[in-house]
Amino acid sequence: MTDWSLPKPSNSINLVVLFILGTMLAGAAELPYGGWIQIPILSLIWWQISQQETASAKQQFLAGMSFGLGYFVLGLWWIYISLHDIGGMHPVVSCMAVFLLAAGMALFFSSACLPLYFTQRNRLTGLMLASSWVLIEYLRSVVLTGFPWMGFAESQFNGPFAPVAPFFGGLACTFLVVWVAWEFLQLKKNILLSGVCIISTIVLSQLAGLWTFIKPIGEPLSIRLIQGNFEQSLKFNPQAIEDQFSFYTVAIESEPADIIITPEIAYPWPQSNLPAGLIGSIQQFSNKTSSNILLGVIGESSGSSEVKYTNRALGLSPNLATYQYDKSHLVPFGEFIPPGFHWFVNAFHVPMSDFARGQLDQPPFSIVRTGKETINAAITICYEDVFGGELATRIHQSSKPVNLLINMTNLAWFGNSQAPAQQLRLSQLRSLETGLPALRATNTGITAALGPDGKILAELPQFTQGVLKTNIQPYSGTTPYVFWGNAPILSLSCLLLALGFIRQRRI
Template sequence: MSDRQSVRLSNSVNILLLLFLGAILAAAAELPYGGWIQLPILSLIWWRMSQQSIPSIKNQFISGMSFALGYFILGLWWIYISLHDVGGMNPVLAGTAVFLLSAYVAAYFSLASLSLVFFKTSRLTGLLLAASWVGFEYFRGEIFTGFPWMGFAETQLNGPFAPVAPLFGGLACTFLVVWISWEITRLKKDIRFSGTCIIFTIALMQLASFWTFTKPIGEPISVRLIQGNFEQSLKLNPKAIEDQFNFYTSAIEHEPADLIITPETAYPWPQSNLPSGLINSLQQFSNKTSSNILLGVIGEAGKSDEIKYTNRALGLSPHLPAYQYDKSHLVPFGEFIPPGFHWFVNAFHVPMSDFARGKLDQAPFSIVRAGKDDIHAAITICYEDVFGGELASRIHHSSKPVNLLINMTNLAWFGDSQAPAQQLRLSQLRSLETGLPALRATNTGITAALGPNGKVLSQLAEFKQGVLSLKIQAYSGTTPYVIWGNAPILSLSCLLLVLGLIRQRRI
């Protein structure tokens, strides 16, 4: 075998091994201590990347794409369910769409890993890799409206670096995961320096977990979270929709509570076309029982001749005008059509696929209680729970102090997959970042209540119809992350990269 053939074989083996390790990394995220388990797996990935026979930007990019493709294909396969099982798309086209999306988000991981070739190996290499990773993760959450799903941060709910989230957010968790996993790789070569970095950082994070920024306010409120468990494929079946309306209405009126929440689009018709008297009847129930109600509906915005639909949370409070929150961060193709693709909607007559955006500065929902102070809740609808920086900014600039987070979602599109568990971890990270408890009302699961530390307080089983009744304690105060957002960790990353570039030019 010639030297060239030997190099090609070595590179092929490396690519397949990295693809496998990426899949193992994604699978580890679903385990109880996934945040800890991912550290040695990432360390092994960095080691394999540094073992290339011919280090180059091209080979490094391919290596980065290999592990990232394994990671995202396994982690995002559930999109196939929405495209094929629910949407009826051809299996080959649906599989291709999942691959292309995985390749797109994998490119950010791959570009971040180029720092291993671009910067000369030194004690700064791990910090520069972490800084690059943070930068590209930030861009992944911004470009084309962003898709920051399956980052390393949300897995840290079951890992060592969760305590940094209230201080500097999920990107800071990502920074520490990448840096410390690199230092694990370096233990054999420099055990004193790398070992000190690992032990000191993990110990500091455990001490930081005792530091809290928010505190309980008032008495706990009674809550009922309704999980209907209606299949997405039945959304256009009139009889099924009637059954869905009847279930949610009956479940709401079955028992009063300070707060009753239905999932996203629990009433999947435009608000003006809902059954006659439905909203009035629920408003009367609210007035009579002093219950605050949040309904998932299809809203309408604009003038009468230019009506556009919105994904809306409609709030009913005792003896007050109706509240509404219209989803602001929309899903590309699912809720809005990017420029240049409206021909697709027109050709296939896709209903309600180009929603209007709600404003970024919408007021929180006020939970009114007789003789007691109001509780103010920041609402997110489904996908919006992914964007920690946006939620932190909304809370920081809110016209009223926010005491509670509420997420209304419908993941029936993705069947029996890990998608609900992945979004639950994102909700947990949002609670940890903001120091606020959270309520999640979902159609098929996971309906749950979270504490201000992100821990699950109570939840319903998936794919079962039911109501989760509980008491939740509201909190007041703001974390440093709510005040500062991503500015500190982005500034640190930029500073490190500038120092790395200066050092590189001097060598």
């Protein structure tokens, strides 16, 4: 009897399909309603990975690697710009570095898929997969100081599970994305049960947005966010540096405001070597106009025989001592060289910085206003906006109540890519998690003011030179996520994995 059934796709074809689906998953994050669009694409990925239940561990591993590689190659390609266009690294070496980073990140995705191999398929499989994903994403945020960029959570700002963030944070959003995508796959087996799970989860998540944990405090702040739009390739050009100094100083002193903020390292020179009188002149302007000012400078650490530089936010307030915040979570291979990798940097002549770390418990910046409440702002510098758990811990343990978030960034390293939009979504997620408005001062964009719900209140066009003038309302209060951090979702994930494996052994 002739067999007219279609042949199963070969493993190599399946891996190519998974790679393509991974790139589609990353591309969807950049679209309006991207968090919604990612869920059916992820469901297709689960279908591709699970269609051969007898697949070996090696095949399951390669399947996870394939879609993870496609996801991160597209999502992180902008690193090539910083290595080649700005850093001058050879194109082949730059491509190799991006590929290796994407492969390293894909290893985490592949590991998160292991429950599909080690367990029998039942109603617990989706929950175990989501739990595994949460734990692996948490590890991705801590291994080698962490690189949790391009997680599913930040896309959920434009998805169904954003209202969960103030309760349980971005990792909880990740859990729901993975589980609901798996339940979509189960509709063909039990349309009623899976349909109820999907609909009820989305409805309950949306209803969670009705709760508020914060309230306005005092009068709105007048703000000025300065966007210089200086090319990173000119950072060692003396004339360009002089022009940059002049622009920012003139822009600061042109008009008062409650808070004036420059981007990260707007003054790209060690603080002690800045032009004589520059900081003093800005301090006099602060005293005269009652303006609070944050400058991005290169600081110098104290307490060591060897001078170490820091990525610093320097705060000037009317008639008060100078404030400083030194970046504590540095970028691996960008701001510090991990132990054991100096040989790589030396061999390939990679242009890199090696900054000192600031303390984790640095106080917030106090914005002083005559006759009005003092507003306290938690500072993050660029990459630190990725780590929601660290920010929540800082706010929870702060000796002063935090009313506002401020991020100072320079993404000129990454040119005209999706990196600024990706970091904007991270800032929006941080506002959701903490319930606090945020100010983003960047060199090339996206300079913006965000409300406590993460929505954009005002912004400047990218790659333009200008000043964003608007008002921002500070808030007081604490969200559950700030209070308990990632502990609930990590505990739940560990419990579900343990119960799942115990049940598998009994079957």
